[in-house]
Amino acid sequence: MPADHGHVHPVNFDPTDAGHDPHGHDQAHAHDHGRRAVRLGIGGPVGSGKTALTAALCRALGDELDLAVVTNDIYTTEDADFLRAAGVLDTERIEAVQTGACPHTAIRDDITANLDAVELLEHRFPGLELVIIESGGDNLTAVFSRGLVDRQVFVVDVAGGDKVPRKGGPGVTTADLLVINKTDLAPLVGADLGVMTSDAHRVRGGLPVVSQSLVDTPDAPAVAEWVRAQLRALAGVG
Numbered sequence: 035m036p037a038d039h040g041h042v043h044p045v046n047f048d049p050t051d052a053g054h055d056p057h058g059h060d061q062a063h064a065h066d067h068g069r070r071a072v073r074l075g076i077g078g079p080v081g082s083g084k085t086a087l088t089a090a091l092c093r094a095l096g097d098e099l100d101l102a103v104v105t106n107d108i109y110t111t112e113d114a115d116f117l118r119a120a121g122v123l124d125t126e127r128i129e130a131v132q133t134g135a136c137p138h139t140a141i142r143d144d145i146t147a148n149l150d151a152v153e154l155l156e157h158r159f160p161g162l163e164l165v166i167i168e169s170g171g172d173n174l175t176a177v178f179s180r181g182l183v184d185r186q187v188f189v190v191d192v193a194g195g196d197k198v199p200r201k202g203g204p205g206v207t208t209a210d211l212l213v214i215n216k217t218d219l220a221p222l223v224g225a226d227l228g229v230m231t232s233d234a235h236r237v238r239g240g241l242p243v244v245s246q247s248l249v250d251t252p253d254a255p256a257v258a259e260w261v262r263a264q265l266r267a268l269a270g271v272g
């Protein structure tokens with residue numbers, strides 16, 4: 035990963051402030067070279083299925099899109115290693131960021147390492163169309179900076195209990211897509227999927243919700259279709 039990408043990072047900048055862009059990664063800059071890849075964040079609590087969903091999207095979209103992945107883990111490259119071992123993408127299309135602290139620090143507070151990883155992938159694959167940035171597992175308050183991603187998915191899982199959507203938090207309420215994962219486990223943990231779904235719709239004010247099981251549908255077809263629609267929308271098509 036390049037240590038220096040040609041400019042100085044001011045101290046104490048606020049990456050969530052869209053008007054303040056110390057990285058020069060705003061839309062205008064990003065399109066200086068004509069186009070850049072769409073950046074899709076996948077966040078959510080520990081173990082909810084973020085890596086499994088990332089793998090599923092690679093399988094579903096890898097043949098139709100020029101695709102790469104950035105993973106975030108605190109002290110390891112575990113998620114990147116898993117994706118490489120699963121063979122869902124060529125290994126050079128997967129980059130790992132080690133956050134060294136709670137994952138939200140690297141996806142929301144100081145996004146430099148993630149931007150560097152995305153830039154590296156864009157440089158390596160000039161035709162890149164989509165970069166999936168998977169956060170490490172965090173809590174319900176962890177969301178991506180809008181300076182890092184164009185769209186974000188928040189993954190919660192049924193095993194966390196059917197009260198999770200009702201508890202809200204910015205991931206559940208504001209993510210562009212909420213995924214309620216592991217629906218196959220509902221009978222085993224006594225979770226009421228109807229309650230989860232209706233609570234989710236209630237707190238999200240019309241934003242979309244997908245319920246899925248990656249055991250039953252390993253290629254996450256509903257999420258893949260949503261991603262295709264986002265790419266069309268961001269490209270101004272359809």
Ligand SMILES: Nc1nc2c(ncn2[C@@H]2O[C@H](COP(=O)(O)OP(=O)(O)OP(=O)(O)O)[C@@H](O)[C@H]2O)c(=O)[nH]1
Binds near residue numbers: 086172
């Ligand atoms: N039964 C069931 N298990 C699932 C499903 N999706 C993922 N899992 C399993 O749940 C476990 C955790 O999945 P991961 O994809 O590693 O979760 P994660 O959110 O990336 O985890 P962290 O990165 O540690 O936060 C793994 O054993 C997956 O195989 C699902 O839909 N149903």
